[in-house]
Amino acid sequence: MAAVDTTRPATRTAQPLPQILARSVERVPTGWTSWVTTTDHKKIGIMYLVLTFAFFLLGGVEALLMRVQLAVPENSFLDPSTYNALFTMHGTTMVFLFVVPILAGFGNYVVPLMIGARDMAFPKLNALSFWLLAAGGLVFYASLFFNPVEVGWFAYAPLSTGAYSPSGGVDAWIFLIHLTGISSLVGAINFYATITNMRAPGMGWGRLPLFVWTILVYSILLILALPVLAGAATLLLTDRHFGTAFFDPSQGGDALLWQHLFWFFGHPEVYIMVLPAFGIISEVLPVFARKPIFGYKAIAAATVVIAFLGLLVWAHHMFATPSPDVVLAFFMISSFLISVPTGVKIFNWVATLWRGTIEFKTPLLFGVGFISLFLVGGITGVFLAVFPVNWQLTDTYFVVAHFHYVLVGGSVFAIFAGIYYWFPKITGRMLSESIGRWSFAIMYVGFTVTFLVQHSAGMEGMPRRVYEYPDVGNLALWNMISTIGSFMLGIGVLVTVWNVTRSLKKGAHAGPDPWKANTLEWFTESPPPANNFDTVPRIRSVEPMKDIRRQVERQSPVEAPRPQPAPEHTVTA
Amino acid sequence: MRPTARHPRPRALLFALLGALGVALLATSPASADLLSPEAGPTENAQKIDTLYWIVMAVAIPIFLGVEGALIYALVKFRARKGAVPAQIRGNTRLEIGWTVGAAVIVIVLAVVTFAFLPAIRNPPNSGPGGLDVQQAGLTSSPVVESGAGREPPVPPDGQALNIDVNGLQYVWRYTYPDGDDNPGNNVFAYEQMVVPTDTTVVLSIRAQDVIHSWWIPAMGGKFDAVPGYTNATWFKITEPGEWDGQCAELCGRNHANMVATVKAVPPAEFEAWLAGKRQEIDAANQAAAQQREQVEAGRPPTEPGG
Numbered sequence A: 001m002a003a004v005d006t007t008r009p010a011t012r013t014a015q016p017l018p019q020i021l022a023r024s025v026e027r028v029p030t031g032w033t034s035w036v037t038t039t040d041h042k043k044i045g046i047m048y049l050v051l052t053f054a055f056f057l058l059g060g061v062e063a064l065l066m067r068v069q070l071a072v073p074e075n076s077f078l079d080p081s082t083y084n085a086l087f088t089m090h091g092t093t094m095v096f097l098f099v100v101p102i103l104a105g106f107g108n109y110v111v112p113l114m115i116g117a118r119d120m121a122f123p124k125l126n127a128l129s130f131w132l133l134a135a136g137g138l139v140f141y142a143s144l145f146f147n148p149v150e151v152g153w154f155a156y157a158p159l160s161t162g163a164y165s166p167s168g169g170v171d172a173w174i175f176l177i178h179l180t181g182i183s184s185l186v187g188a189i190n191f192y193a194t195i196t197n198m199r200a201p202g203m204g205w206g207r208l209p210l211f212v213w214t215i216l217v218y219s220i221l222l223i224l225a226l227p228v229l230a231g232a233a234t235l236l237l238t239d240r241h242f243g244t245a246f247f248d249p250s251q252g253g254d255a256l257l258w259q260h261l262f263w264f265f266g267h268p269e270v271y272i273m274v275l276p277a278f279g280i281i282s283e284v285l286p287v288f289a290r291k292p293i294f295g296y297k298a299i300a301a302a303t304v305v306i307a308f309l310g311l312l313v314w315a316h317h318m319f320a321t322p323s324p325d326v327v328l329a330f331f332m333i334s335s336f337l338i339s340v341p342t343g344v345k346i347f348n349w350v351a352t353l354w355r356g357t358i359e360f361k362t363p364l365l366f367g368v369g370f371i372s373l374f375l376v377g378g379i380t381g382v383f384l385a386v387f388p389v390n391w392q393l394t395d396t397y398f399v400v401a402h403f404h405y406v407l408v409g410g411s412v413f414a415i416f417a418g419i420y421y422w423f424p425k426i427t428g429r430m431l432s433e434s435i436g437r438w439s440f441a442i443m444y445v446g447f448t449v450t451f452l453v454q455h456s457a458g459m460e461g462m463p464r465r466v467y468e469y470p471d472v473g474n475l476a477l478w479n480m481i482s483t484i485g486s487f488m489l490g491i492g493v494l495v496t497v498w499n500v501t502r503s504l505k506k507g508a509h510a511g512p513d514p515w516k517a518n519t520l521e522w523f524t525e526s527p528p529p530a531n532n533f534d535t536v537p538r539i540r541s542v543e544p545m546k547d548i549r550r551q552v553e554r555q556s557p558v559e560a561p562r563p564q565p566a567p568e569h570t571v572t573a
Numbered sequence B: 001m002r003p004t005a006r007h008p009r010p011r012a013l014l015f016a017l018l019g020a021l022g023v024a025l026l027a028t029s030p031a032s033a034d035l036l037s038p039e040a041g042p043t044e045n046a047q048k049i050d051t052l053y054w055i056v057m058a059v060a061i062p063i064f065l066g067v068e069g070a071l072i073y074a075l076v077k078f079r080a081r082k083g084a085v086p087a088q089i090r091g092n093t094r095l096e097i098g099w100t101v102g103a104a105v106i107v108i109v110l111a112v113v114t115f116a117f118l119p120a121i122r123n124p125p126n127s128g129p130g131g132l133d134v135q136q137a138g139l140t141s142s143p144v145v146e147s148g149a150g151r152e153p154p155v156p157p158d159g160q161a162l163n164i165d166v167n168g169l170q171y172v173w174r175y176t177y178p179d180g181d182d183n184p185g186n187n188v189f190a191y192e193q194m195v196v197p198t199d200t201t202v203v204l205s206i207r208a209q210d211v212i213h214s215w216w217i218p219a220m221g222g223k224f225d226a227v228p229g230y231t232n233a234t235w236f237k238i239t240e241p242g243e244w245d246g247q248c249a250e251l252c253g254r255n256h257a258n259m260v261a262t263v264k265a266v267p268p269a270e271f272e273a274w275l276a277g278k279r280q281e282i283d284a285a286n287q288a289a290a291q292q293r294e295q296v297e298a299g300r301p302p303t304e305p306g307g
């Protein structure tokens, strides 16, 4: 099915090149010990992807259990403490064990390949990152057998202090925060060092692939934001066990301090979860529109500006707290400002498709799905930033809809685009296009059915985090629709799981560059050898593979020249 | 070199889609105003919030339709066809500056509009002619607790408002009504249902006893977190009798979902009668309790009612 041009592998360019590196001839070990002991960024990347996807499925099961409970009013399928535990585990899992680390997984696999490096800067630290993540997940899920945490993924004090939540669940949550936090911090430093130091010759900042830009910014945000959360969680731990009272108002502590500290981390976290997703989209769209990305510099700059402003918007999660109006006004305006660079990116993506020749392959479908859904999340975000309007919408199902549009419609759809785009590189096999299309269609419809009506449920007065609701207004209808949609969404996800498992064996051979893509990871074999590249070409533009393909064509006089795309005069990089 | 052939199908598809959307919007809005906007009862602050919401909506809808329309158009029009050649455009500085500035202008306008609406949402008006005269009714004591850090209860221009203290505790709302003296221990209080007089400016000071709760009666305009150690505040002035439901909107523990609240507005005379009845009930209960205490163990000081 896949248009694999085996007659002219791109690697045949091995012509005058700056450096020649011999590839090892030893057989590559494949047993399980080779995975446990590996420091190869590709193997670590694969382990990241597999583990985090497993957590995604777990979090999905938790979500479906909640949706079953909410399907009808006054349901008694789950008791309140189970329901509270479920949304806490779901939120925590999706944020700390799925979206953030799966992006690190893509980063691990792809970044060294994209910049022409042979591994990450610190391979052993890289392995440490992964195992700390696994430990964090293990510790957290072990609490299932004791007292799972019930206080929500942002664990507001004083509810999370010893007086109101004496069980060990909160401690397991704090442990997870620390373990996954160190994991992400170590990983972030590693990405930073790798990207700043190990780029191929000629790859200046103006030629860095946009996905790598976003991973760089993701790393910087993690380095800035995570220590604040680690500190806050430590204060909570000492409040719970060592007699301090940072967050206990009855002893002179301050309940809002936790919120400020948490959201100072928590809002950048949202951009941590969505910027690399932007990066994936910025890689996928140009490849399938067969057209350069529109406004490379604007997109890279917007990434940096979003990250900077993302550090200044945290209290828009606190508009209903008793804070002075100037504070509220400041955070409204900073939140408005951040919508400008975000809007710019959306316009740039649409302009990238404009006047291209769009090939409707599955990665593109997910990319386009991303744009159309993320737009909705962005627009509802503007509603939420208007703080008097926020007083009506916050902490309701309107907000649940808003952040699922951003995190599922945004990040998850981009992650699926990434899976379909890079699977051939990672495994050497193509995923089935027709199954992929089905998965996309079911997920897109399922997502919309699940989350669109939740806006209305929220505006009719349904708060979030309630295990039951009365049969008033249209709530019963909205919730039934939403539950039906969530199962469609779940089926759509499983279709991709099936696609992956079957294509591992049966997929068409991909060859090095099945998509005729733009970036360097497609220069090497699929899957790449342990050392990634025998030779690293000199980079002359943001689209090194395009250059290489063109060079190959020029140097293969045997075959008739193919129809060339319109000449490119304006290499802005 | 863009393909010049006109394709009727994509156009038709686009118009059909937009048409369907428009019809859906029109059909649903009269059916239920709540489908697309927050609730707004007969109090000015909630109605102003609703108006502000619709202004944002008016800005949002064209942006939504414009971007989704451009996206769908591009997908249909520029799909790969035989012989089509992708334009190798890398950007357009003027266009990019244009849409950046355009987006910035839109958010500046929204900020200005918000500030224009804010005073009417934050600041309560005077009670109407048909409202309760709190002076005459002897309900002048200030909010019952000393206000902690946080938001001062707003005061209407004439200084006359019915101040009710709202206290959140796991898992019930407790309301303390003002009286004529400074002792909060002997005031009328109620749980769950708050009875208020119509056409009267009612100012709530909102606090919490244990964990964080959030006061929310959707029709009365927005949530106000009840944070231990802080005081929050809001107001409403209900123009017609009725009952409006709401519930705690910040996770406060296992029974968070059952921490409900109702505001019931009645004409001032009825309100005063209700208050007097409550006072009698409480006095009677106090007396009974005091007697009992005396019998059981003499010498222990009386505790706060219902404490």
Ligand code: HEM
Binding pocket: A060, A063, A064, A066, A067, A087, A088, A090, A091, A092, A094, A095, A099, A151, A152, A153, A154, A400, A404, A407, A408, A411, A412, A450, A463, A464, A465, A466, A486, A489
């Ligand atoms: C796969 C489909 C999904 C469904 C059906 C779903 C459903 C839900 C439901 C029912 C809740 C609880 C709402 C409440 O009671 O307040 C929830 C909360 C949440 N979800 Fe999802 N979800 C899905 C995917 C995701 C993903 C992928 C993410 C993150 C990237 C995510 C992040 C969250 C967060 C952060 C919360 C808040 C948890 C809290 O209130 O503490 N969800 N979701």
Ligand SMILES: [Cu+2]
Binding pocket: B168, B169, B171, B212, B213, B214, B248, B249, B250, B251, B252, B256, B259
């Ligand atoms: Cu509560």
